[in-house]
Amino acid sequence: MKCTSTRRWILLALTDSLSARRNRKLNEHLEKCPACRTESRQARDLWEEIAHDETRDPGPTYWQSFASRVRRRIDAHDEAGAPVESLAVAARAGELWCRALAAAAVVLVVALALLDRPQEPPIFETDEILADVLQASELTDEILPAAFSVEDPLADLYEEFNHLSPKQVQRLWTWLEQEIDTSGLPHRRNDDEVS
């Protein structure tokens, strides 16, 4: 097991995102490698530090008046809304109809405009689409850190995901699987349990 992989696994282990089998492999490596042990300890210290950093408390005066301030807001809402409720509802219904008609008109104009243009692939939120594809393929543990790492050759692939259509994602995924096969990375086994 390489130290570069170990350092990614350390972070995944901290966030409970590493399978039990990989956790064992990680621990085996840590026992043998002082540098990775130091890295693991520092990462764990940072995690603990973040977890135990309390927000500043605004103090007792703030808390004593909090509930009464919420009450005042509720009362203010009630006073503003109750006497003209039926009128407000009617006005709002009319307003909603106007908005709906305006929105429909905008959609129609945009649709007509798009018909004249070549279809552009939708833009995805990179993390989500990549994570979804990897999760669906049950390869998260091996590929997730690698694909997100700027030092990794797969980083190029990660960037590409910003501009892909679903069909392109599927094609790219096929390509990625071939890459995994040739890179020698083990596929995740079905009996793995994610702790």
Next chain:
Amino acid sequence: MTDPARMNENDEYWVARAQAGDSEAFEHLVRRHQRGVYAFCRRLTGSHDEADDIAQEAFVRAYRSMDRFRGESRFGTWLRQIALNLVRSRARRKRRFPLVSLDPDTLPSDAATGTAPGQPGGDLDPLRSRLLRATVCELPEKQRRTLVLKIYEEMTHAEVARLMGCTIGTVKANLFHALRRLRRQLGDRR
């Protein structure tokens, strides 16, 4: 649910009373959850003023929607969901949320809050603590929200995914990103 000790432990009793129109029961729920909701909002926004406003508004909305709470999640989780939606909608409106606003500088004066100036938030060195919060606040929004829900609210991956409206894989990815970024920015500054 007649044992007074259990009444104090569980939200269910107070929620049921609040749903029946008992405003004192709702006030009890506010007092019970005010610190948690405020801390949650503060971690997400990095600002006392924003957290104060959003936390109050979350309770107002909860009050007006009490009949819609079915007890499928914990009451505290439901409140956080409302608060998270408010944070999201404000962030969308503003686009440039005041993420660089550091806690110590945005607090009202000690006379108003009852805290001593320069008092550290926890056991950490105040400067280190301030740097830590600033770095967390500078994380991209989704990473920060995921980190807050996972670490501070101690939710499972599945709970975070449900609240964030994404998959568990996305939660893991966001956590990995967040931690790696924090590790890089804070790890060498000890």
